[in-house]
Amino acid sequence: MSDANSTNVIADYLRQVDRALDAAGVRDRASIVEGLREHAELEMSADETSNVQSLIDRLGRPDEIVAAAAVGAPDGAPVRDWWAVVLLFLGGFALGVGWIIGLALVWMSHTWSRGQKILATVVVPGGLSATWWWFLATAGPSGCTAAYLHGTRVLGHCTSLPVAEPLRIAIGVVLMLASLLTAFVLSRQILRLRMP
Amino acid sequence: MYGVEISDSLMSVGAVFDRPGTLYPLLARLQRERLVTSELRPSSKGAARRYYKITQDGLISLQAFVARWRLFRDAIDSVLGEETDE
Numbered sequence: 001m002s003d004a005n006s007t008n009v010i011a012d013y014l015r016q017v018d019r020a021l022d023a024a025g026v027r028d029r030a031s032i033v034e035g036l037r038e039h040a041e042l043e044m045s046a047d048e049t050s051n052v053q054s055l056i057d058r059l060g061r062p063d064e065i066v067a068a069a070a071v072g073a074p075d076g077a078p079v080r081d082w083w084a085v086v087l088l089f090l091g092g093f094a095l096g097v098g099w100i101i102g103l104a105l106v107w108m109s110h111t112w113s114r115g116q117k118i119l120a121t122v123v124v125p126g127g128l129s130a131t132w133w134w135f136l137a138t139a140g141p142s143g144c145t146a147a148y149l150h151g152t153r154v155l156g157h158c159t160s161l162p163v164a165e166p167l168r169i170a171i172g173v174v175l176m177l178a179s180l181l182t183a184f185v186l187s188r189q190i191l192r193l194r195m196p
Numbered sequence: 197m198y199g200v201e202i203s204d205s206l207m208s209v210g211a212v213f214d215r216p217g218t219l220y221p222l223l224a225r226l227q228r229e230r231l232v233t234s235e236l237r238p239s240s241k242g243a244a245r246r247y248y249k250i251t252q253d254g255l256i257s258l259q260a261f262v263a264r265w266r267l268f269r270d271a272i273d274s275v276l277g278e279e280t281d282e
Contacts, residue, residue, distance in 0.1 A: 192228060
């Protein structure tokens with residue numbers, strides 16, 4: 001078989017694999033097809049007398065490649081990972097305990113990389129509640145004499161930090177956006193892993 | 197190691213890989229889970245090759261898997277050994 005013919009046969013095979021992966025909704029299909037292309041080209045260049053059809057048969061039929069892509073793919077998002085994100089974002093309001101539990105769940109999970117786990121730890125401790133505490137801590141004296149949580153008085157008196165109003169608001173917004181960013185990054189990773 | 201090398205290595209030790217092409221979905225998932233990274237490097241022998249390397253998280257996962265596998269293997273060997281004795 002001529003080189004041009006071999007190239008066409010391989011290209012046709014890769015198109016079939018790509019269509020099969022696309023039909024199955026496999027998100028890694030570009031990476032898989034590229035790997036197969038490289039494998040086929042390397043084997044053909046290493047042995048020019050090799051029969052291209054035999055090579056393709058050895059690589060695997062498109063349905064076999066799709067089946068391999070489905071192996072080990074999770075059936076759905078583990079509830080525990082989603083609870084970790086929710087607790088990390090909102091659990092700080094439960095006297096901080098919820099955030100700690102959420103953080104523990106993040107570190108115990110295999111869903112996130114070490115970098116993502118470190119992000120969850122430092123951005124922002126307490127999650128969204130950090131914004132609430134910031135505004136509380138920097139409120140004027142009149143806003144700090146009593147604080148209530150779900151109708152229960154939790155603070156009788158506090159000393160507010162002297163912060164100019166524009167800076168107070170800016171920091172509050174940054175804290176809130178940082179918490180949202182962390183929740184977004186963690187959630188995106190769950191969704192990425194749960195789609196084949 | 198690049199894809200063909202990995203495939204040949206697995207075939208040579210009799211690993212269950214009857215179709216070398218089925219390696220690539222696995223490599224793609226390992227990359228997505230950040231257990232493996234890859235890098236395209238030019239080759240003096242032809243087209244550029246993609247080299248794969250295990251990450252630190254990958255090593256940790258591998259260690260955990262090896263520990264679980266040994267427990268499982270020993271448990272099965274124990275059961276089979278008991279059945280043979282009977």
